[in-house]
Amino acid sequence: MMTKKLLPFAFALTLGLAGCGGDESSGLAGMYMTTSQSENLAGCDGDGTPKTIDPAYFVVIDENLLNGLFVSAYPCTGPERSSCNTDSFSLFFLAERASGGEFITDQPSRDSVSGNECTIGWSGTRAKKTTGGIILRDEYRSGRVTGKVCTDQDWDWAAGRVLECKHVEIRVATKL
Numbered sequence: 278m279m280t281k282k283l284l285p286f287a288f289a290l291t292l293g294l295a296g297c298g299g300d301e302s303s304g305l306a307g308m309y310m311t312t313s314q315s316e317n318l319a320g321c322d323g324d325g326t327p328k329t330i331d332p333a334y335f336v337v338i339d340e341n342l343l344n345g346l347f348v349s350a351y352p353c354t355g356p357e358r359s360s361c362n363t364d365s366f367s368l369f370f371l372a373e374r375a376s377g378g379e380f381i382t383d384q385p386s387r388d389s390v391s392g393n394e395c396t397i398g399w400s401g402t403r404a405k406k407t408t409g410g411i412i413l414r415d416e417y418r419s420g421r422v423t424g425k426v427c428t429d430q431d432w433d434w435a436a437g438r439v440l441e442c443k444h445v446e447i448r449v450a451t452k453l
């Protein structure tokens with residue numbers, strides 16, 4: 278008898294856990310063809326110098342995880358989804374929603390800590406939807422800072438997003 282009473286509860290719990298990540302959409306998911314790629318080694322202003330497009334195609338995937346919606350992108354050898362290798366090195370991995378419709382990855386570093394002063398570096402990718410496509414900005418930022426970011430074990434990685442930009446690579450792509 279106890280099994281019959283627990284069955285509806287177990288079923289409801291299973292349904293609830295399956296939906297924990299939600300079915301949110303970034304609006305970025307899909308196949309893309311890179312139309313231009315450039316690099317600026319002197320900062321983040323301007324388009325920089327054109328680069329050879331690599332990869333020509335990539336896929337953006339929505340990943341609804343237990344702690345929210347994340348977005349990742351992987352290279353492809355052609356315009357078909359079957360040509361993509363999601364086991365390979367990603368263009369960006371688990372970018373989280375930020376302000377202004379962007380999804381951002383954070384890879385921070387902290388060096389030269391002296392008291393409450395330190396040097397922090399931040400590299401990351403900003404992915405933003407455009408009319409008919411997407412712009413990916415791979416940025417590297419660094420600077421000398423003071424305060425909690427230098428002394429806290431669990432410092433706010435987003436602090437690096439506003440440092441002086443030292444280098445940017447911009448990929449503009451059209452959604453297929």
